[in-house]
Amino acid sequence: MNIVVLVKQVPDTWAERKLNEGDKTLDRASVDVVMNEIDEYAVEEALRIKEAQGGEVTILTMGPERAVETIRKALSMGADKAVHLSDEALKGSDAVQTSYALGKVLETLEYDLVIVGSEATDSRMATMGALLSERLGQPQLTGARKVTAEGGTVTIERQTDDGYAVVEASTPAIISVMEKINEPRYPSFKGIMAAKSKPLTTLSVGDAGVDEGQVGLAAAPSQVVEFSNKPPRQAGQIVKDEGDGGTKIAEYLASQKFV
Amino acid sequence: MASLLLSRRDLDFLLHEWLDVSSLTSRERYAEHSRETFDAVLDLAEQIATRDFAPHNRRSDIEEPVFDGERVILHDEIGKALRRYADAGLIGAGMDKGVGGMQLPAVVTQATMAWFQAANVGTSSYPFLTIANANLLQAHGTPEQVQTYVVPMVEGRWFGTMCLSEPQAGSSLADVTTRAEPQGDGSYRLYGNKMWISAGDHDLSENIIHLVLAKVPGGPAGAKGISLFVVPKFLVGTGERNDVVLAGLNHKMGYRGTVNALLNFGEGKHTPGGTPGAVGFLVGEEHQGLTYMFHMMNEARIGVGVGAMALGYSGYLHALDYARTRPQGRPADAKDPATRMVPIIEHADVRRMLLAQKSYVEGSLALNLYCGRLVDEERTGLTEEARTRAHLLLEMLTPIAKSWPAQWCLLANDLAIQVHGGYGYTREYPVEQLYRDNRLNAIHEGTHGIQALDLLGRKVVMQGGAGLALLASTIGETVDRALKEGAIASRYATALSATLNRAVEVTQIVWGAGDVALSLANASVYLEAVGHTVIAWMWLEQLLAAHGKEGDFYDGKRHAARYFFQWELPKTTPQLDLLASLDRTTLDMHDSWF
Numbered sequence: 001m002n003i004v005v006l007v008k009q010v011p012d013t014w015a016e017r018k019l020n021e022g023d024k025t026l027d028r029a030s031v032d033v034v035m036n037e038i039d040e041y042a043v044e045e046a047l048r049i050k051e052a053q054g055g056e057v058t059i060l061t062m063g064p065e066r067a068v069e070t071i072r073k074a075l076s077m078g079a080d081k082a083v084h085l086s087d088e089a090l091k092g093s094d095a096v097q098t099s100y101a102l103g104k105v106l107e108t109l110e111y112d113l114v115i116v117g118s119e120a121t122d123s124r125m126a127t128m129g130a131l132l133s134e135r136l137g138q139p140q141l142t143g144a145r146k147v148t149a150e151g152g153t154v155t156i157e158r159q160t161d162d163g164y165a166v167v168e169a170s171t172p173a174i175i176s177v178m179e180k181i182n183e184p185r186y187p188s189f190k191g192i193m194a195a196k197s198k199p200l201t202t203l204s205v206g207d208a209g210v211d212e213g214q215v216g217l218a219a220a221p222s223q224v225v226e227f228s229n230k231p232p233r234q235a236g237q238i239v240k241d242e243g244d245g246g247t248k249i250a251e252y253l254a255s256q257k258f259v
Numbered sequence: 260m261a262s263l264l265l266s267r268r269d270l271d272f273l274l275h276e277w278l279d280v281s282s283l284t285s286r287e288r289y290a291e292h293s294r295e296t297f298d299a300v301l302d303l304a305e306q307i308a309t310r311d312f313a314p315h316n317r318r319s320d321i322e323e324p325v326f327d328g329e330r331v332i333l334h335d336e337i338g339k340a341l342r343r344y345a346d347a348g349l350i351g352a353g354m355d356k357g358v359g360g361m362q363l364p365a366v367v368t369q370a371t372m373a374w375f376q377a378a379n380v381g382t383s384s385y386p387f388l389t390i391a392n393a394n395l396l397q398a399h400g401t402p403e404q405v406q407t408y409v410v411p412m413v414e415g416r417w418f419g420t421m422c423l424s425e426p427q428a429g430s431s432l433a434d435v436t437t438r439a440e441p442q443g444d445g446s447y448r449l450y451g452n453k454m455w456i457s458a459g460d461h462d463l464s465e466n467i468i469h470l471v472l473a474k475v476p477g478g479p480a481g482a483k484g485i486s487l488f489v490v491p492k493f494l495v496g497t498g499e500r501n502d503v504v505l506a507g508l509n510h511k512m513g514y515r516g517t518v519n520a521l522l523n524f525g526e527g528k529h530t531p532g533g534t535p536g537a538v539g540f541l542v543g544e545e546h547q548g549l550t551y552m553f554h555m556m557n558e559a560r561i562g563v564g565v566g567a568m569a570l571g572y573s574g575y576l577h578a579l580d581y582a583r584t585r586p587q588g589r590p591a592d593a594k595d596p597a598t599r600m601v602p603i604i605e606h607a608d609v610r611r612m613l614l615a616q617k618s619y620v621e622g623s624l625a626l627n628l629y630c631g632r633l634v635d636e637e638r639t640g641l642t643e644e645a646r647t648r649a650h651l652l653l654e655m656l657t658p659i660a661k662s663w664p665a666q667w668c669l670l671a672n673d674l675a676i677q678v679h680g681g682y683g684y685t686r687e688y689p690v691e692q693l694y695r696d697n698r699l700n701a702i703h704e705g706t707h708g709i710q711a712l713d714l715l716g717r718k719v720v721m722q723g724g725a726g727l728a729l730l731a732s733t734i735g736e737t738v739d740r741a742l743k744e745g746a747i748a749s750r751y752a753t754a755l756s757a758t759l760n761r762a763v764e765v766t767q768i769v770w771g772a773g774d775v776a777l778s779l780a781n782a783s784v785y786l787e788a789v790g791h792t793v794i795a796w797m798w799l800e801q802l803l804a805a806h807g808k809e810g811d812f813y814d815g816k817r818h819a820a821r822y823f824f825q826w827e828l829p830k831t832t833p834q835l836d837l838l839a840s841l842d843r844t845t846l847d848m849h850d851s852w853f
Contacts, residue, residue: 014261069298076299186307189348189361192299193291 001055001149003046004111005079006102008036009063009070010122017122023217024224025092026122028064035070038117040077040184042177046115047078047185049149056080058109062090062102068200075195076187082198083109087205092217095123099131101210105203106136112171113154118143118178129176139169145180263576264308264377265569268812270301270370273625277804278632283364286639297367303347304374311340312378319381319516320692324461326508331461331518337382338463344375345415350386350393358397358405359413365638366631369565373627377569380696381516385418387562388458392419392470395555396489399543407495408468418464421559422453422471422490422522423552429454430709432472432549433482437524439473439539447488448536449473450525452506455703459520460492460505467492469503470555471524471539472548479546487548488539490524494531502529502537513695557653559704560661561630567700568623571668574675574693575616581679581688582609603678612678614822616671618798621819623664625797630660652733655718655726656793658710663790665700666707672697711782714789719766727766734759734796741799747817748802751824755795758831762792765835772841780846781838788834791827798823 011017011031018027046057059074059082061067071082085105093101106114119126133140144156145164154173157164159180187195205212213219239248253259274280274297281294315336325332344350353368354360363371375383393412397405411417428434437451449471453459460467469490478484494501506521527535543551582604589598590605603609633656636649672694676683683690701707719727734755741752769785772778798820805813 072295072299073302186343186347187299187303188346189300189303189352189363192296192303193361195299196293196295 001049001053001113002058002111003049003055003113003115004058004060004106004109005039005042005046005074006114006116006128007039007043007059007061007070007074008117008120008122009033009061009067010036010120013037013121018229019224019227023092024227025217028066033066033070035073036117036120036122038119038121038177038179039074041179041181042115042117043074043077043079044182044184045144045147045177046113048182049113049147050078053149055112058083058111060102060105060109061085062093062098064091071200072192072195073187075198075200076191077185078191080198082200084200084202085205085208085210086202087210089205089212089216090210092220093215094220094222095125095127095131096221097215097219099128099135101205101208101215102128103132103135104208104210106132108208112173113149114138114172114174115147116174116176118176126176129174133174136172136174138172138174140174140176141167141169142176144175144177147175147177147181261576262305262309263580264305264313264573265373266572266576267301267305269621269624270373272804272812272816273628273801274367274370277625277800278366278628280364280366280632283366283635283639286641288362288639289364289635292363297363300349300352300363300367300371301374304349304371307340307343307347307349308374308378311336311343312375312382315340315382316379316516317689317692319379320513323510323515324508324518326505331505331508331520333461333463333516333518337385337516340379340382341385341415341463344386350389350415351413353390354393354409354413355397358393358409364631365634366628369562369627369631372562373565373569373572373624376566377573379516380566380570381514383566384514384517385458385463386415387566388421389415389417389419391555391559391562392421392468394558395470395551396542398554399487399551400489404489404540404542408489408491411466412468416464417466417468418458418461419468419470420456420458421552421555422456422459422469424454424456425452426454426521430706432485435472435474435485437471437473439475439486439488439541440536441475445540447473447475447539447541448525448534449488449490449539450536451523453522453524455509456520456522457514457517459518459522461518465493466495469522470542470552472552473524473539475545482549484546485548486545487542487551489542490537490539494538497531499531500529501531502527502535504528512698513692514699556704557657558634560657560710561627561634563700563704564623564630564660564662564664565627567664567668567697568620568627570693570697570700571616571664571671572620572624574668574672574690574697575613575620577688577690577693578616578675578678579604579613581682582613609678612674614819615826616674617815618819618823618827619664619667619671621801621816622794622797622823623668625801626656626660626663626794629797629800630656648729651722651726651729654721655730658705658714658718658786659790659793661704662701662707662710662786663794665697666787666790667794669694669697669701707786708783711786712779715766715769715782715785716779720770727763730793731759731763734792737796737799737803740803744803744806747821748799748806751795751799751802751820754824754828755792755799758792758795758828758835761835762789762831765839768839769841777841777843777846781842784834785838788831788838791831795823795828 012034015031020027050057057079059079061071062085116129129140141156143159145159146157148155155168158167283289284292322334351360352363389412393409396409439447439449471488471490472485474484502525504523506523509519524537531538585603586600587603633649633653640646675690738752738756741748769778802820805816
C-alpha cells in the first residue's frame with residue numbers, strides 16, 4: 001500500500017509566534033521550527049500500515065528551503081522518499097492555494113492513501129484534508145483514531161463527542177488523523193544516517209505544473225487585514241475567604257460568563 | 260518555551276562557531292557524518308531527554324530503589340526511558356561501526372549525553388556506565404570478549420558497571436583485597452566485596468557486565484598487582500547465575516534513580532559450575548588492571564565534568580526563568596511604594612548571581628566540549644604529532660575538566676536556590692534536587708583532593724613538565740590572537756597571560772620546596788587557581804568566537820566574559836600568593852588540636 005503523508009514545518013508550539021508587520025505573514029525567521037506535532041502521528045500511522053502490508057511511504061511538504069530539516073526528520077523515522085515543493089512564489093499562500101499546489105503534486109504521485117494531521121499548530125485551519133478531497137475528487141475520512149486498510153477499502157474509527165463512528169471508503173482516499181491514534185516513534189540514529197541517502201525531490205511551481213498566478217500572497221483569496229498582539233497578562237483578582245469564598249468565586253465566574 | 264535543561268543555541272555556538280566540528284567530517288572515521296546528522300542527533304537527544312527522561316526525574320528522587328531481599332525494585336519509567344534511549348541507537352553513538360556503533364565524534368557525543376544528564380542524571384547513569392564499560396572492553400579486551408560483551412551492551416540489552424572501590428579502599432585503590440584465583444581453564448574465581456557500585460543490580464537489562472579490579476595471589480604488592488576482570492551476572496552460554504550478590508543498597512543524598520550497592524563476589528550464595536566463587540575472565544594482561552581502568556577513568560572523569568555542568572546549567576536556566584517572572588520589590592531609586600513591583604531580575608544582586616551562574620556553566624560547557632574535541636584529535640589527528648599533542652593536553656586538562664565543573668557548577672546550583680529564595684529551599688522547585696544531585700560530582704571518579712594531587716603531583720611534572728608547557732603555549736596562542744583583536748579582548752588577554760605566567764612560576768616554586776609533602780600540601784588551592792585560569796582561557800576563546808557578531812546572544816557572551824575576567828580571575832592572585840609562600844598551616848596542624 002503506497003501512502004503519501006503531508007508534513008508541515010511550523011514554528012515551535014512553545015515559542016512566541018508572531019506575524020510580520022509588513023505583509024502580515026508568519027514570521028518564520030525569528031523562531032525555532034519543528035514538524036507540526038500531529039503530523040508525527042500521521043507519519044507513524046503510515047509507517048505502521050507499511051510495516052504490516054508493505055508498500056512505500058512518501059513525504060510531501062510545501063514550504064521554504066528550511067523545511068528540508070522537517071522532511072529529513074520524517075525520513076529518519078522511516079519514510080522512504082520525499083517531495084519538497086519549494087518556491088518563493090508560494091510565499092503567503094493561504095489554505096485554498098496550498099491545497100491547489102499540493103493537489104497538483106499529488107496528481108503526479110501514485111498512492112492508495114493520503115494521510116494528513118488533523119490541523120497545523122500555526123494556521124489552525126484544519127481544512128487541508130477536505131480541500132484536497134474536493135480538488136482530487138477522492139473520499140475523505142476525518143478525525144481518525146484508528147485506521148484499517150485492506151484491499152481497495154479503508155476503514156476508520158472517527159472520533160466523535162460521544163464515542164466513535166466507523167467510516168469506510170474506497171481507495172484512494174484522504175485521511176486526517178488525531179493524537180489518539182498512536183504514539184509516534186523517535187527517529188533512530190541509524191534512521192538519521194539512512195535518511196541522508198533517501199530520495200528527496202525538490203520541485204518549483206513550474207516543475208509541479210502550478211500556475212504561478214494562482215498562488216502567493218497577492219493572489220490569496222483570504223488576507224490577514226489587521227492583527228494585534230494579545231494584551232499582557234493582567235494581575236489576578238484575589239478573593240478573600242471570609243466564610244463566603246465559594247459564593248464569591250461563583251459570582252466571579254458568573255460575572256465573566258464562565259458559568 | 261525555551262528548554263530549561265540546556266541551551267541548544269549555546270551548544271550550536273560552541274560546536275560550530277567555535278570548534279568547527281563539521282570540519283571533522285573530512286576525516287575517515289567521521290566521513291559519513293555531516294552538520295545535518297549532528298543536528299539531527301542533538302534534536303533527537305533533546306527530544307528523548309525532554310519527553311522521557313525529565314518527567315520522572317522527581318519521581319526517582321522520591322521513590323528510591325528498594326531491595327526486597329531478592330531483587331532491586333525500580334519504578335517503571337526508568338526502564339521505559341532507557342529502552343527509548345537504546346532503541347534510538349544512542350548507546351553506540353560514539354563507538355566503532357564494528358560493534359554496532361555510529362562513530363559520532365566524541366565532542367558531539369558529549370553534547371548529546373549532556374541533554375540526558377541535565378534531564379535526569381540518575382537514569383542517565385545506566386548508559387553512562389555501560390558506554391564506559393564497553394569502551395574499556397573494546398580497547399583492552401580480546402576480539403571474542405568484544406563480540407561477547409560489547410555488542411549486547413551497544414544494543415542496550417546488557418548494562419555495565421565499574422567495580423573499583425571496596426569498603427576499606429576507596430581513593431586508595433592500591434589497597435583493594437578482592438582476590439582472583441586462576442582456575443587453570445583460563446577463567447578465574449573472584450572473592451571479595453565491592454562498594455559504591457552504581458547500577459550494581461537491577462532488572463533493567465537482561466544481564467549486567469561487571470568490570471572488577473582484583474588481585475591475583477602471588478602478584479606484586481600495591482597498585483602494580485591489580486588486574487581487571489569481566490564478571491557477568493549471568494554466565495554467557497549457560498545463563499547460569501554467577502556468584503555475585505547484592506549485599507545492600509546505599510541510600511544517597513542525590514542521584515537516587517541510580518542503584519548504588521555493596522556487592523559480594525564469591526560468598527557462595529550461587530554455585531556456578533557447582534562451586535562457589537564469582538566466575539571472571541581476565542581483561543588484557545595480569546597486573547595491568549589499573550592502567551586499563553585509568554583509560555576508562557579519564558573518559559569517565561571528563562564525563563563527570565559534563566554531568567556537573569549539565570546539572571549546573573539546568574539550575575541556571577531555572578533560576579533565570581524564575582527571576583524573570585517573580586515580581587518582588589522595586590528599583591533602588593523608586594520612591595513611591597505604590598509603583599508596581601519589578602521582576603527580581605531587575606535587581607543588581609540577582610543579576611550578579613545569574614551572571615556568576617552563566618559564567619560557570621557556559622565556561623564549563625566550553626571546557627567539556629574542548630576536551631571532547633581533543634579526544635577526537637587524539638583519535639583521528641592527521642599526524643602522529645597532532646595526536647600526541649592532543650593526548651598530552653587532554654591528560655593535563657582532565658583533572659580540571661572533572662573538578663572545576665564539580666565545584667563551580669555546584670556553586671551555580673547553590674546560587675540558583677538563592678535566586679529562588681525560600682521557594683528554592685522547598686521540594687516544590689527542582690533546584691534543590693539539582694544541588695543534591697550535583698554534590699556527588701566532587702566525590703566520585705576521584706575526589707576533588709585526588710584530582711588536585713593528580714594535577715600537581717603527576718600531570719604538571721610528567722615528561723619533564725611537557726604537559727604544563729603545552730598548556731601554557733596553547734593558552735599563549737589564544738592570548739596572541741586576542742592581543743591582535745585589540746580593545747577588550749586585548750585587555751583580557753593581558754590579564755590571562757599574567758595569571759598564566761604567575762601560575763607557571765608558582766609551580767616551579769612549589770616543586771622547588773625539596774619536600775614532597777610540602778609541595779603537595781596545598782594542591783587543592785593549586786587546582787582551583789589553575790582551574791580558574793583555564794576557564795578564563797575558555798572565556799577568552801568564546802569572546803573571540805563572538806567577535807564582530809551582533810545580537811543578545813553574543814552580547815551575553817561578551818558580558819559573561821567580562822564578569823569572569825573582572826570578578827573571577829582576580830581570585831587567583833591570593834591563591835597563587837599562598838602557594839608561592841609554601842604555607843605550612845595545614846601540615847603543621849595536629850590531630851589533637853582539633
